[in-house]
Amino acid sequence: MSDGASAHHHVVDGIDLRALPKVSLHDHLDGGLRPQTIIELAEPLGLELPASDADSLAAWFAEKSDSGSLVEYLKTFDLTTAVMQTAEGLTRVSREFVEDLAADGVVWGEIRWAPEQHLARGLSLDEAVEAVQRGLDEGVDAAAEVGHGIRVGQLISAMRHLDRGTEIAELALRHRDRGAVGFDIAGPEAGFPAGRFAEAFDLLARECFPATVHAGEADGLESIRGALVDGHALRLGHGVRIAEDITIESQDDEASYVSLGRLAQWVKDRGIALETSPSSNLQTGAIAAWGDDLTAHPFDLLYQLGFRVTVNTDNRLMSATSLTRELALLVDAFGYDLDDLLTFQINAAEAAFLPLEDRAELVELLERGFGAA
Template sequence: METNPTQYRLEGDGADIRALPKVSLHDHLDGGLRPQTLIELGDEIGLEVPANDAESLGDWFTTQSDSGSLVEYLKTFDLTTAVMQTREGLSRVAREFVQDLAADGVVYGEIRWAPEQHLTRGLSLDETVEAVQEGIEQGIDDARHQGRRIRAGQLITAMRHADRGLEIAELAVRHRERGVVGFDIAGAEAGFPASRHRTAFDFLASRFFPVTIHAGEADGIESIKSALLDGRALRLGHGVRLAEDLVIERQDDENTYVSLGPVAQWVRDREIALETSPSSNLQTGAIAAWGDELVDHPFDLLYQLGFRVTVNTDNRLQSGTSLTRELWLLADAFGYDLDDLEAFQLNAAAAAFLPLDDREELAEQIEDGFDEA
């Protein structure tokens, strides 16, 4: 788990990254539990957990998640979702989730989760969404009492290997005035393209409802194409394998010359945001084609080429991380300064599923915060 939070300062100017205003677009509810909460909720339902103290349990999650495989990585969620099957469990997890975001300097967060995975103890789909919204609002109120300002919305996710896409899309639209800001599909990517849920995406498009899709994590360009064409995705969840559509023509001491394939060109020219999650991308093997260390991540290449890159945590529990830590790791790997970190936050603000006026206000909040750093 993340330790010594005071260490996350930029080289050079020493800016405290945790204090900077940040935007989180890709953060899974069932991947952000506090280990102690999981232990306590597990005790209530008689669930056996791999460790009985929070530190050891957090270490177990990060170890299990360092598999190099998305499929193996996803197995850790069997444990977290098991304690999120009641209104009380869902509300508590959501409330603490928002509290932790606010403590990390996040001023706007989109929280994604799959209601269809939380029905084993009798809740309806609508009741699960209501429970999570209740927790989110409590967390926002808690933050306000602590002098922190945060706004958060739900991203309702359908599991791409299941056949409930349209039902979950209808659920999301039903709650669009009650906390839900967008739709997503997640789960095992290879073999389950967005086209399997084309009916759901047609429905969402007819309702002018925004979509982000996990693509370019465990599968390549064809998966990204399906997300764009079948899903009308406005953002790509991870999207790092878009780099497979780049060709490095030549390099010299000062420059790298790159040509873009048609998919990469489309994504860049239309400023479709990439929701990268550096630590998670290492754990799941999403960047295996380029290496196994953070410095091998194509993030910097995509950034230098003008793609709308954003920085995210994906699953804070599984990666033992925070948004502050992810930014610090990137700054350390690629020598980024305060202006770069601000650019990533402004990219995320511009891609947020908010009305234009709210996005502009969010951008101003970020600029003001960075000016004060």
């Protein structure tokens, strides 16, 4: 996906942000397809598309996703998942996903998706995971051939409104040494707390397998509490509504005085990473309580208070975005410099579902890359 029109915004301190190394923790496989690929995969399946050329299709996704409603936003995924029901479709989409990440400067990417949504044409759960892993491996190899070093892992998601949590947790564990690096629950957050999947999360905790949980996006503080308590979550998917537990006591020209509730204090003190996605949080109404443009996003408040904030794309197709663009938008909104952007990458690296030594190497790689800039 090209965002060439806004490319001039991608230069900070004279540096092209795309060239800098980045870490992506929250990126949905079914939210990052190339429009042209959807067209090509849809044809043999006889699927009706709302547009017949890639540019028009991209515009359709962008329009549907920018309504301010999570329900409307989620409808666009019916189309992407429809072309991801065969091994060939899953492998191709996964390969291109990694190539697109690598071209955007991503050096470690965690790619989340829900295998249970890809069984309509006869694949088993394990076959689906294997098809995605083949594509991810091909993408890493293809990126290496053009000089982009990237590593990736799968985050296996269970759909929170369905009842396959334990089955999907067991699936993730079967593939833990073959590409799966973590577990997630996704889908409608309000009304479907992490506690519904307590058995699955307990199993993963016993097996020492990490989980991140979508929370504090379409629901508030109790959802975050449930993610931490029932989900044993090591990170929060979005998590922006933790700001509901922060009170701005007073504000003058010099400073503002804030107090943190117990939950916010806990998330901050434990260094629990917030996987924020600025454009997506705006589009889905996750930050509606604070305002309707990016300068209202609690991201800067959370950053200034010392929370472990990370920057993510969520769904690159739906939000017509890239990690480079998300960083550029934050620079425009809050005046960040390269040191700030490096901090966000290090926050993400330190929260990555990788062994400690690998995380330390990743931080070094980031510091070298930003230092060379």
